[in-house]
Amino acid sequence: MFAKRAPVTVSLTLPRPAAFARLLSRPVQIIIAIGIGLAAAALFAQMEGERGVPPIASGGDFEVRGVKVDVFAKDADTARYAGWRMAQRQAWRMLWTRTHGGGGAPALSDSQLExxxxxxxxxxxxxxxxxxxATLGILFDRARTGQLLGVSGNVMRSPPLLVIPVMWDGGSAVSYERTNEWQKAxxxxxxxxxxxxxxxxxxxxxxPILLNAGQIGRRGRLWWRVLLDQYGAADVVIPIVRLERAYPGGPVTATFTARYGPDDxxxxxxxxxxxxxxxxxxxxDEGARRIDELYIRALNDGRLRPDPSLIIEEPVDPNALAIENAAEAPIEALDLPTVPTAGTTxxxxxxxxxxxxxxxxxxxxVRGISGVRSAATSSLALGGTSVMQVSFDGPIDVLRTGLQARGYTVTVNGNTLRITRRQASPSPQ
Structure with missing residues (x-):
């Protein structure tokens, strides 16, 4: 009834890879190439991001750490809210004591503190x-709190110093080669x-390639100049910690050392x-805080100074610059700049x-001494030793005599003076 048909064989020939690529249009090829590039870049960024620890943004806020609270309430949320308010009040009293050397902090409401x-x-x-x-750290905004404390918001700081933290653990040193607790601190x-x-x-x-643990052992100034210029720093500080374990899982003793400069x-x-x-x-964290105190103390007593051999630019002599400008200027338009006198110190x-x-x-x-042109605090350390920059007309011995006449005990070390108030002699019995 129905006639049988012969089977039909269909052959399908797939193009070769090179031919398949030629079949794709030019825009499709570009889109595929961009997609592969983005995927590779994302994978590389993920691998690199696991190695580094970005530093937190540090403004000029006043920080009070180690505020302990222990609060009971009807539920957990109320207890936490009450604990934070209690910590704010305690931190305000601690900050006032730290900046004024005693109690008597002004009474502020919770809304004012917030x-x-x-x-x-x-x-x-x-x-x-x-x-x-909880143990909390409270940050006070310097602009809002400084006026109430009587502390200026602008404080002279050191030149920019590159930080290379080095940790010794198990006989090997590591800096930025891999993430470690010292770098995180x-x-x-x-x-x-x-x-x-x-x-x-x-x-x-x-x-990790430029700032490794081996870099601190190099003494050549040429490479240090290139490195510091790359990171926008004037010199380098090298905080070092060495860990020693009594036994696995037991006590850990850490020796912290503050070093400075290419000469270590x-x-x-x-x-x-x-x-x-x-x-x-x-x-x-405690080690980083104490090392910072060591560096501040060294800055105040003059030990922490940029190495002159790391400065690439030659200083400009203002007298030579004035003479050069005067030689090129017309005589009737000559107006030499005012330069400090030779006797200013x-x-x-x-x-x-x-x-x-x-x-x-x-x-x-200091301003009341005859011959003092200016006197301003360049490094402020409340509760410690601050540094004042003074311009004086005359030799330093004359300034020392003037300070002694005002009741100070003066110690001279080059162009740095250390002054302390003389103690009043006890009255005869």
């Missing part, structure tokens, strides 16, 4: 059904309130101890500043 606070950092916390236990350390202008890097891209000059050292590996991060004076009032009192006492 307007002055720029952030709260949780160092440690435990939440319960109706209890909140310097990345999260808030440097805005420090007198040292730290240049911190994330440790990604080319940083020693600033100071100290040791800290953690009960086990879980306390290493907190120990590193620039002097650094170190003086004790236990509180805010001592800063103005010290500057007023």
């Amino acid at each position: 307007a002055m606070i720029s952030g709260i950092e949780v160092e440690y916390e435990q939440n319960g059904p109706n209890r909140y236990v 310097w990345a999260r350390y808030r440097t805005g309130d420090s007198a040292i202008d730290y240049v911190r890097v994330a440790g990604s891209i080319a940083d 000059s020693l600033i100071g050292s100290f040791s800290l101890r953690a009960s086990n590996d879980s306390g290493i991060a907190q120990m590193m 620039s002097v650094s004076i170190q003086f004790d500043t236990p509180d805010v009032t001592s800063v103005g009192a010290g500057e007023s006492a």
Whole structure:
């Protein structure tokens, strides 16, 4: 009834890869190439991002750390909110005591304190059904708080200094080659309130190659000049930590050393101890804070100064520049710039500043000496030793005599003077 048909064979020939590529249009090829490039770039960025630790943004806020609270309330949220408010009040009293050397902080409402606070950092916390236990760090905005404290918001800082943190652990040294606890501590350390202008890097891209642990052993100035110019720094600081473990999982002793410059000059050292590996991060944070204090003290006493051999540019002589301009200018239009007289001396004076009032009192006492052109505090360290830059007409011995006449004990070291108030002699019995 139906006629059978012969089977039909269909042959399909696939093009070769080269021929298939020729079949694609030019725009499709471009889109595929861009997609492959983006995928490779994303993979490379992910691999590099795991190596570096970007430093936190450090403004000029006042920071109060280690505020402990222990609060009970009807529920966990209420306890936490009450704990944060209690920490704000405690931090305000601690900040006032630190800047004024005593109690008597002005009574401020919670709303006033919240307007002055720029952030709260949780160092440690435990939440319960109706209890909140925490250790907090409170950040006060300098612009809003400085006027109430009587502290100026503009403080002279050191030249920019590149930070190369080096950690010795298990007999090997590491800096930015891989992520480590010492690098993390310097990345999260808030440097805005420090007198040292730290240049911190994330440790990604080319940083592990340029800023490795072996770099600190090089003494050649040429490579250091190129390196510092690459990161926009004037010199380098090298904080070092060496870990020693009593036994696996046991106490850890860390020796911290503050070094400075291509010659690896020693600033100071100290040791800290953690009960086990879980306390290493907190120990590193405390070590970074203490090393910063060593660098600030070295800056105040004149030990932390940029190396002149690292400066590429030659200083310009203002007298030679004035003569050169005068030779090219017409005689009737000659107007030579005013240059300091040969007898003017620039002097650094170190003086004790236990509180805010001592800063103005010290500057007023120095300005009252005959021959002093200007006197201004360039490095402020409340509760410690500040540095004042003074321009004086005459030799430094005359300035020393004037300071002694005003009741100061003066120690001379080059162009740096250290002054302290003479103690009153006890009355005869």
